[in-house]
Amino acid sequence: MPSTTSERTIDVLKRVFSRYGLPQIMVTDNGSQFTSSEFKEFVDKNGIVHKRSAPYHPSTNGQAERFVQTLKQALRAARSDGGSPQAQLDRFLLAYRNARHAVTGEAPAVLFMKRQLRIRLDNLRPNVERRYADRLHQQAQYRDKHSSVDKLRKFAVGDSVLVRDYVGKHKWVPGVIVDREGPLMYKVQVQSGIWRRHQLLPRLENEVELDQNESRQDFGSDIPVQSRSVPESSPSRLGEITSSQDCHIETVQGDSVSQDLPVVSEDVVVDREKPQELRRSQRKRKAPDRLNL
Structure with a gap:
């Protein structure tokens, strides 16, 4: 002073x-x-x-x-x-x-x-808080780069999505995002009003209405199931099926199911006059054991 x-x-x-x-x-x-x-x-x-x-x-x-x-x-x-x-x-x-x-x-x-x-x-001393923040940032970058679930969940206002319905007869209903409340929380406009949901799926342009009995598993593997149909053989070709050629055909509908079905061979000349022999199963069948109360 x-x-x-x-x-x-x-x-x-x-x-x-x-x-x-x-x-x-x-x-x-x-x-x-x-x-x-x-x-x-x-x-x-x-x-x-x-x-x-x-x-x-x-x-x-x-x-x-x-x-x-x-x-x-x-x-x-x-x-x-x-x-x-x-x-x-x-x-x-x-x-x-x-x-x-x-x-x-x-x-x-x-x-x-x-x-x-x-x-x-202090610049020479280990900073625990900074190290923790850097580690969280690295984990977030790795998750954004390698996680398919997070890529699937990124939406913007106005996107058409599929919303999880917990009370209706359909598990997923179409809607439009009207607001984003958090990193993974959205407000979606559906036919019955506005829902707040965490589980969303992108709605494909050529996707059919979900009134079929298509099962979807947990979110992350909940991707619309596309069925592949096996072309039906014509009746004229069915008559040329022989007992010497068999094949394995897969029909994909939800889960893979293998069935042993006969295959049509175009190189086989069938003798139509010779009757075909029916093959029977030789497996011995046992009667089921039932619990008699």
């Missing part, structure tokens, strides 16, 4: 109290600015207990005197570092407030602000 009058001292204390609040006890020396009636009126109005040290006995306020001595030593040592006196003072205060006190065992910043001040030395 350029001057140490009572008025100037009170102005500085008001600025400090506006940031950190009013103290309960204030310990000072016997300077004229602290013994004036103006200063006494100031501390009484704010409910502060003012204690003054004994005359010519500075050790009464030993904590303040010890800090003044430490500050002077640090400023003398900082002359070789260069820079303005204010820059030297700022560097010292940052180091002092972040250092652990010998009496309390904690740094002044931790006692005052409940956290450790970050300094350049």
Whole structure:
């Protein structure tokens, strides 16, 4: 301060109290600015207990005197570092407030602000929070790149989708997205109103109405099932089926089902006059064991 009058001292204390609040006890020396009636009126109005040290006995306020001595030593040592006196003072205060006190065992910043001040030395220490955030970001990128389910679930407002119906006779009904409430939560306009759903499927342009008995499994493997029909053989070709050629035909309808059916061979010349022999199964059949109650 350029001057140490009572008025100037009170102005500085008001600025400090506006940031950190009013103290309960204030310990000072016997300077004229602290013994004036103006200063006494100031501390009484704010409910502060003012204690003054004994005359010519500075050790009464030993904590303040010890800090003044430490500050002077640090400023003398900082002359070789260069820079303005204010820059030297700022560097010292940052180091002092972040250092652990010998009496309390904690740094002044931790006692005052409940956290450790970050300094350049922290760049060499492992940051658990940053490592955790980076790991989550990497996992999200990997999931977006390799997960087919997440790619299937990304929709925009106005997209035509299939919505899971939990009460109707159809498991999936068509709808249009009207709003997005979260990463995977949507509002969908259907025929009966607006539904909030988490499970959605893209609706293909050439997809038929879901009034057929097509089963869909859990979401993620719930993809519309397309059936492949086996072309029927003409009656004229069925008469040329022989007992010497057989084949294995698969009919895909939902799940794969294998059936042993005869195949038509175009290279076989059939003797129509020779009657075909019927082949019977030689498996021995047993009567079922029933529980007679």
